[in-house]
Amino acid sequence: MTEQKLLTVRDEAIAWHLRLKEGSTEDWDAFMAWLEADPARSDAYDEVKFADAAITAEMVPAAAIPVAAILGAAIPDAANDEGEAGWRPAHGRWRWATALAAIAAIFLIGLISIQSFTRGASKYEVATGPGERRTIALGTGDSFMLNGDTRLILDPSDPRSAEIAAGEATFVIRHDEARPFVVTAGRHRVIDVGTVFNVARDDRRFAVEVIEGAVAYRRAGTDVALSAGQTLETGDDPGAGVRTGRRRPEEMAGWRRGRLSYSAAPLERVARDLSRTLGTRVIVDPAVAALPFTGSLRVDRDARESVDTLAATLDLRVRRAGDGLRIEPGPGAPR
Amino acid sequence: MKALFFENRPILLRFLAARRATPDEADDVLQDLFVRLETQVIGPIAQPIPYLCRMADNLLVDHRRSAAARAAREEAWTGTQFGSEVDDSPSPERQLIGREALAATTRALAQLPERTVEIFRRFRIEGAPQRQIAGELDISVSAVEKHLHKAYQAIVAAKASLDAASLDGESPHPLRSQSRGSDND
Numbered sequence: 001m002t003e004q005k006l007l008t009v010r011d012e013a014i015a016w017h018l019r020l021k022e023g024s025t026e027d028w029d030a031f032m033a034w035l036e037a038d039p040a041r042s043d044a045y046d047e048v049k050f051a052d053a054a055i056t057a058e059m060v061p062a063a064a065i066p067v068a069a070i071l072g073a074a075i076p077d078a079a080n081d082e083g084e085a086g087w088r089p090a091h092g093r094w095r096w097a098t099a100l101a102a103i104a105a106i107f108l109i110g111l112i113s114i115q116s117f118t119r120g121a122s123k124y125e126v127a128t129g130p131g132e133r134r135t136i137a138l139g140t141g142d143s144f145m146l147n148g149d150t151r152l153i154l155d156p157s158d159p160r161s162a163e164i165a166a167g168e169a170t171f172v173i174r175h176d177e178a179r180p181f182v183v184t185a186g187r188h189r190v191i192d193v194g195t196v197f198n199v200a201r202d203d204r205r206f207a208v209e210v211i212e213g214a215v216a217y218r219r220a221g222t223d224v225a226l227s228a229g230q231t232l233e234t235g236d237d238p239g240a241g242v243r244t245g246r247r248r249p250e251e252m253a254g255w256r257r258g259r260l261s262y263s264a265a266p267l268e269r270v271a272r273d274l275s276r277t278l279g280t281r282v283i284v285d286p287a288v289a290a291l292p293f294t295g296s297l298r299v300d301r302d303a304r305e306s307v308d309t310l311a312a313t314l315d316l317r318v319r320r321a322g323d324g325l326r327i328e329p330g331p332g333a334p335r
Numbered sequence: 336m337k338a339l340f341f342e343n344r345p346i347l348l349r350f351l352a353a354r355r356a357t358p359d360e361a362d363d364v365l366q367d368l369f370v371r372l373e374t375q376v377i378g379p380i381a382q383p384i385p386y387l388c389r390m391a392d393n394l395l396v397d398h399r400r401s402a403a404a405r406a407a408r409e410e411a412w413t414g415t416q417f418g419s420e421v422d423d424s425p426s427p428e429r430q431l432i433g434r435e436a437l438a439a440t441t442r443a444l445a446q447l448p449e450r451t452v453e454i455f456r457r458f459r460i461e462g463a464p465q466r467q468i469a470g471e472l473d474i475s476v477s478a479v480e481k482h483l484h485k486a487y488q489a490i491v492a493a494k495a496s497l498d499a500a501s502l503d504g505e506s507p508h509p510l511r512s513q514s515r516g517s518d519n520d
Contacts, residue, residue, distance in 0.1 A: 018465070020389065025382060028350070028384055028388045032350055032353045046396070047494075047495065050494070051491045051493075053397075053400055055459055058437065059437060059441045059444060060455060060456040060459065136460065136462070137460050301405070323373050324370070
């Protein structure tokens with residue numbers, strides 16, 4: 001392939017990558033036809049996808065004054081009734097839509113700048129599917145790393161807060177004495193004092209690990225200070241007790257390094273962590289759900305392999321159950 | 336969700352064939368896709384074909400990337416002493432490659448106009464749709480797209496030259512050469 005052709009194909013692949021972010025059925029059909037016409041095209045597209053996937057927040061420094069931080073994320077879809085990408089705005093209808101959007105934007109800039117002091121711009125959600133990872137960086141210098149199956153709700157009008165609706169994330173926070181960063185999760189609040197910390201939430205359990213610096217955990221009637229190397233665990237019930245513990249910071253947020261470590265954790269909880277991290281549903285037979293597990297699991301490989309290792313340690317067996325895996329008492333296990 | 340999957344299976348197969356997935360890759364992607372549809376029900380899906388194709392595409396890319404990473408790891412392992420304590424921290428060599436990639440991409444982006452980088456950051460890191468960015472900056476969507484296209488050109492070129500350099504013998508395992516078994520078509 002000549003250099004020239006390579007570059008052309010790469011440009012086309014980039015255009016497809018951008019267009020398909022919000023592509024319609026017709027777009028995908030056209031994309032398949034494009035791929036089918038030349039086998040080299042899929043490779044060029046892979047090249048773009050791999051380069052895209054390797055991008056991390058630290059590669060893209062924030063500008064001195066992030067535009068987005070000023071405007072928030074509240075331009076409505078009014079000028080555009082269908083969720084279609086603006087791939088070729090030069091067509092008649094689109095030109096008008098763009099013009100209308102621009103006019104709408106001019107009005108909105110005025111409105112938002114007033115509103116953000118009163119009601120604030122609209123919140124948005126950042127989510128990962130099971131087994132997926134994602135790093136989000138805010139223009140403020142803070143960044144969040146989301147484990148799989150996690151939902152984080154961000155509010156552009158309040159960049160010093162994040163709400164974790166479900167799942168697990170590590171927060172790397174630039175400390176600001178005047179405006180501490182707050183992570184909320186239902187009734188729980190974690191207030192940073194300049195910090196890297198991990199928060200996990202599911203329907204029963206809320207857990208914090210402080211990797212660097214210090215945080216305060218608060219909810220009605222409770223205020224606990226935690227520093228690096230300390231952990232906190234509690235439940236979602238109003239009366240749930242708060243347990244603090246210690247752990248080596250390098251063992252915390254193990255999901256980011258492809259490894260989960262436990263000390264006498266109930267098997268059921270390990271299974272929930274595995275489901276989130278691996279993207280394969282792992283369920284546990286109630287008869288063995290409370291068995292304590294101590295040890296380290298690799299989670300950067302095949303899901304089955306991780307679950308088999310876990311089960312083998314406890315003398316249990318693993319069975320395929322529907323789309324997921326089920327851990328059950330072993331054939332000759334004492335009950 | 337099951338019905339959705341089976342109804343659109345022929346399209347997914349066409350898509351995977353067009354993306355030159357090996358039979359193994361296609362199996363894995365379809366199975367992952369099915370599991371996700373079952374475990375992550377998100378209510379009615381307005382546009383099933385774009386939704387499914389996008390998911391299949393992401394899964395395939397993830398699959399190829401982790402296969403490449405695994406190949407790199409296994410190769411690194413055979414080079415080290417067997418039986419050493421399981422150590423997940425990347426080898427100094429791999430850390431170096433990571434740092435090189437980071438530096439190359441950072442450099443490539445730093446050469447772009449500030450506005451282009453800002454638009455790219457808004458799009459890729461913060462996940463804002465192009466339409467929204469256009470609204471915020473009061474420019475057309477096609478202008479936003481031009482900025483993004485330039486940013487991607489720089490990033491892909493940086494990565495390609497890095498991979499080409501490692502092919503010359505310095506650092507092992509360029510991602511792309513590992514991404515697909517050569518015994519399949």
